[in-house]
Amino acid sequence: MKTKVLIMAAMIGMASAAKAQQTKDIKLPQPEMSLEATLMDAFKERKSTREFSEKELSLQELSGLLWAANGYNRPEEKKRTAPTAMNRQEIDLYVFTKDGIYLYDAATHSLKQVSATDGREYIAAGQDFAKDAPVSLLIVSDMNRFGSNDQNARAMSAADGGMVSQNISLFCAGAGLATVPRGTMNKAKIAELLGLGENHILLLNHPVGHKK
DSSP: OHHHHHHHHHHHHHHHHHHHHHOOOEEOOOOOOOOSSOHHHHHHHOOOOOOBOSOOOOHHHHHHHHHHHHOEEETTTTEESSOOGGGOOOEEEEEEETTEEEEEETTTTEEEEEESSOOHHHHHTTOTHHHHSSEEEEEEEEHHHHTOOSHHHHHHHHHHHHHHHHHHHHHHHHHTEEEOOBOOSOHHHHHHHHTOOTTEEEEEEEEEEEBO
16 A cells, blocks of 8 residues: 555656646846836837847847836835736736747746747737737736726726736837737637636737847
């Protein structure tokens, strides 16, 4: 009996180790807190761009992008760069790349892999230019965190998502990157892929890359 228990424990341990090896979480470098462009430069340069080069984003660029979008700018208070109604912090950012889909964890400034699937085709949803971008950011509202899913709560949450979207656009403008905010996407397929329920609202997405 003791031998069987030991074998079972070993098998569970091996399965857990295999699962850990399959999960490719990414620890991001600390974001650079200075850009050559000023805030007014970013406003001047902000525009929607639908053409992207084949150049990949560096981890440093991705780090700055995600921190600016919705990172902790006051980590001791767990407060973010984008405001939310009643500080519900219901907005999540998913990162779509050729290597899989990740959830941005602002607390650890890291990416948690949720799927090994290249889901950018579901973001593009027939608009091929969106597949050319090396990275797409998906803005999702988790209404479970908001505490309500009525019309008013959805409106406030949509505004919160818009704050994140503008942060993305302004960072890209200041950093010389290309992006465009979009509502088009295959929401049903993405929700299925990410295991999202009816209380999750897929708000907007941003293909991001270097200018062509």
